[in-house]
Amino acid sequence: MLTLLIQFLVNGIAAGSVLALNSMGFSLIYGTCRQFHIAHAGIFVCAGYAIYATVTYLHLPLPAALLVAVIVAAALGLGVSVLIYEPVLRLGARQLIVFICSLGTLTVIENVLRIVFGNDPLFVNLPALKSTLKVGEVTFSVLQMGIVVMALLFWAGIYLFFQKTRAGHHMIATTNNPKLAEITGVNVSGVYRLAYMIGSVVMVPAAAYTAIDYGAVAHGGMLIFLFSAVAVIMGGIGNIKGAIIASYALSIIQNVSIWKIPSEWENGVVFFAFLLMIILKPRGIFSAQQGTLEE
Amino acid sequence: MGFLILVGIYAILSLSLNVLVGYTGILSMAQAAIFGLGAYASALIVVRLNLPFLAGLIGAILATGLICAVVAIPSLRVKEDYFIVASFGIQFVLNDAFLNLTSLTRGAAGIRHIPHPSILGLTFDSNLRYLVLTWFCVGAVAFIVWWLKRSPFGRTLQGVREDEVAVAALGKSVHRAKVIAAVFSGALAAIGGSLYAHYLAYIDPFSFTIHDSIFILTLVIVGGMGTIVGSVMGPLFLMGLPEVLRFLAIPDSVAGPGRQILYGALLICFMRFRPNGLFGKSLESRGDVKAVDGIDSPQTAGHP
Numbered sequence: 001m002l003t004l005l006i007q008f009l010v011n012g013i014a015a016g017s018v019l020a021l022n023s024m025g026f027s028l029i030y031g032t033c034r035q036f037h038i039a040h041a042g043i044f045v046c047a048g049y050a051i052y053a054t055v056t057y058l059h060l061p062l063p064a065a066l067l068v069a070v071i072v073a074a075a076l077g078l079g080v081s082v083l084i085y086e087p088v089l090r091l092g093a094r095q096l097i098v099f100i101c102s103l104g105t106l107t108v109i110e111n112v113l114r115i116v117f118g119n120d121p122l123f124v125n126l127p128a129l130k131s132t133l134k135v136g137e138v139t140f141s142v143l144q145m146g147i148v149v150m151a152l153l154f155w156a157g158i159y160l161f162f163q164k165t166r167a168g169h170h171m172i173a174t175t176n177n178p179k180l181a182e183i184t185g186v187n188v189s190g191v192y193r194l195a196y197m198i199g200s201v202v203m204v205p206a207a208a209y210t211a212i213d214y215g216a217v218a219h220g221g222m223l224i225f226l227f228s229a230v231a232v233i234m235g236g237i238g239n240i241k242g243a244i245i246a247s248y249a250l251s252i253i254q255n256v257s258i259w260k261i262p263s264e265w266e267n268g269v270v271f272f273a274f275l276l277m278i279i280l281k282p283r284g285i286f287s288a289q290q291g292t293l294e295e
Numbered sequence: 296m297g298f299l300i301l302v303g304i305y306a307i308l309s310l311s312l313n314v315l316v317g318y319t320g321i322l323s324m325a326q327a328a329i330f331g332l333g334a335y336a337s338a339l340i341v342v343r344l345n346l347p348f349l350a351g352l353i354g355a356i357l358a359t360g361l362i363c364a365v366v367a368i369p370s371l372r373v374k375e376d377y378f379i380v381a382s383f384g385i386q387f388v389l390n391d392a393f394l395n396l397t398s399l400t401r402g403a404a405g406i407r408h409i410p411h412p413s414i415l416g417l418t419f420d421s422n423l424r425y426l427v428l429t430w431f432c433v434g435a436v437a438f439i440v441w442w443l444k445r446s447p448f449g450r451t452l453q454g455v456r457e458d459e460v461a462v463a464a465l466g467k468s469v470h471r472a473k474v475i476a477a478v479f480s481g482a483l484a485a486i487g488g489s490l491y492a493h494y495l496a497y498i499d500p501f502s503f504t505i506h507d508s509i510f511i512l513t514l515v516i517v518g519g520m521g522t523i524v525g526s527v528m529g530p531l532f533l534m535g536l537p538e539v540l541r542f543l544a545i546p547d548s549v550a551g552p553g554r555q556i557l558y559g560a561l562l563i564c565f566m567r568f569r570p571n572g573l574f575g576k577s578l579e580s581r582g583d584v585k586a587v588d589g590i591d592s593p594q595t596a597g598h599p
Contacts, residue, residue: 036376088567095375096322097566100516103509104562111552111559118548222505223387229380264395271384278381279369 003137008255014144016251017151018206022228023235023243024158025202031238032175032195035085035095036229039102040200041221042109043076047204048211048220049117052124062126062208069204077200080105081193106222113218121215129212143212150205151244158202158240167194175238223267230274236284246285296422298538300494303429304487305530307436309514310523311483314440316512317521318449319476320456321371325382326511328389329481331503332359333488335393338406338498348412348493355485363481364474371473374459386505393500405499412493419493429490436483437523443479444523452476506555513558516565519572528574533558 022044029037047069054065084101129143162168173181174191182188210220228243231250235242250270257269277285308330315321337355340346346354370381393400400406411420412428419425443449451472454462459469492498518529537554545553565572 036379084563091567093566093570096320097570099322099376099379100512101563101566103512104559104566107509107559107562108556111555114552115549226380226383226387229376230384233377233380262395264391268388268391271381271388274380274384275369278373278377282373282377 005256005259006138008259009252010138010140010144012252012255013248014140014147015255016248017147018209019224019227019231019251020151020244020247021147021154021206022203022224023231023247024154024240025199026225026228027199027232027235027238027240027243028158028171028202029195029199030229030232031240032171033192035102036099037080037102037196037199038099038222038225039080039084039105039109040077040203041225042106042113043073043080043200044203044207044210044221044225045113045216045218046076046109047073047200047207048216049113049122051208051211052117052122052216055124055126056122062129065124066204066208069207070201073200073204073207074197077196078193081196086189110218110221117216117218119218121217121220122211123215124208124212126212143209147205147209154202154205155240155244161198167191171195227270230270234274234277234285239284242284296426298534300422300426300429302530302534303426303433304491304494305511305514305534306433306527307487307490308484308511309518309526309529310433310436310440311480311487312511312515313521313523313526314443314452314476314480314483316515317519318444318456319452319473321374321473321476322379322512323382323477323480324379324505324508324512325386325389326480326484327503327505327507328386328393329359329363329484330488330491330507330511331393331498331500332362332389332481333485334492334498334503335400335406335488336485337489338409338492339399341493342406342409347414348410348489349414351493352412352486352489355489356482359485359488360478360482363478367474367477371470371477383505386508390500390504393503400500403499403501405497406492407497409492409496409498411496425494429494432486432490433527436486437527439483440526441523448472448475510558513562515572517561517572519575522572522574525572525574529572532573533561 026037026040029035029040050069050072051062051065054060054068055062058064060068080102084105085098088097088101129146130141132139132141133145162172170181170186170191171194173184173186174188178188181191206224210216210224214220227250228247231246232243234246234250235244250273253273254266254269258266261269308326311329312323312326315323315326333355336358337351340354341348341351344350366385370378370385373381394402396402411418411425413419417424419428443452451462451467454465454467455469455472462472463469491502514529514533515526516529517533518525518527536557537550540554541550569575
């Protein structure tokens, strides 16, 4: 019984790392630009297909595939921001209008991918990553270990970016008060573009994990995007640490719930948690540290 | 003929979503699931309980309205992006319910042999009769929406859309107004659901997915948020377009995604160039920025 619980916990931590990488990316974008960037889900899927295509057609190893996916994700993040959002924002559009544009972009991306790659999941063939280790009765794969390490590395990377770099300071300034940041000489639209690029790149390891473990599929991005949105809102908007903690909490709850609740309701568990949060603490669980929610 | 029946059903859905999106300013991504609730309720009442069509229709309206109230009361406490996430959640969970409550819904197999509607001895078994029934309902729903828009409550809803604080300052409950709008919207969508179930005689969970919700939203936006004519013409235009393009002889594997790409591109283009939709009143013709139907128009930016 206990082993089973530990096994669910291990799976929860691996899934939590995948979600945390997604949440870090979305938190960077949502915290900085305040756009409900659902096209992010499409970029996630594109990164997965980029890895599939590089490994399968070009026969290159995973690090090269990750590099290709990073370039694809950064280019798409920048492209969507510059070509789709900026024109409507220049006309003074509200966030709702930008969201609808984003939804249109996601629809276009998903269906272009369906035409190019078909409807069936495409698995990246890297058997070495699927080999499992056994500690006592608990098993985990090399892939699961890799994603946990990746999540920690990216967390550290984002922390250093905000603490040590000039661009990071500009991003914090923009997040807290875009008008004041502009006055003090921060290139706010440049910061927004950078946020879209970095946010897209951060989720690449998660996209790789998903493409290897579950296969790349055109509609595969929306649900994990929504979970990451739930985690970001729960963690407090703009609070990356909160988003990461919420990601792990949600994934562990989701995986452990399989013990008692039939697995076909596991998506319901996450949204139910969200509904509970709305009722009990509508501003997010960790929002106390964060004073920028009020306009 | 079948095409026009489906256009009528989607016109009802478009009108129902417009009550939320166009009048109240609430963007919901769950309309297809609400539509599904109506379809399942009506089908189950008629097939399982052997009751007549009218009982199914009225039962569907009541059941869907009730479930909408239960769901809307907690989720409409939050707004904008938060509510968008909540409505996605409602869509996914309801669709999971259609799929997994197999003892009630028969899961992926769906409910078959839903009989043709029969009202006072008149059976709607031909396409022509069904077309008349459907468009009678479209007319009724359009009238209800029109009446709602002009009622004092409708003005409260438009107030909620423009400025929630002002409505609250007048002593009206914003939350209650939103919940009533959601119940109204759900009840109207249930009429569409009932007509859909009895027209196709077969329903399964795959007709009520998130992609269908996005499609219904596209109908509202292309037709014009907050316009009744737009909600009827939007489906005619968007569903007619692929029928016309069918003559281009595109292979099936490309035609389905191609249609979706077209809809996605239309969403972007309308937001960019004509956010009021095909039938939304443009600013220039009204000359009154405050009275514009639909949401803030970007065109105001350049012309103070």
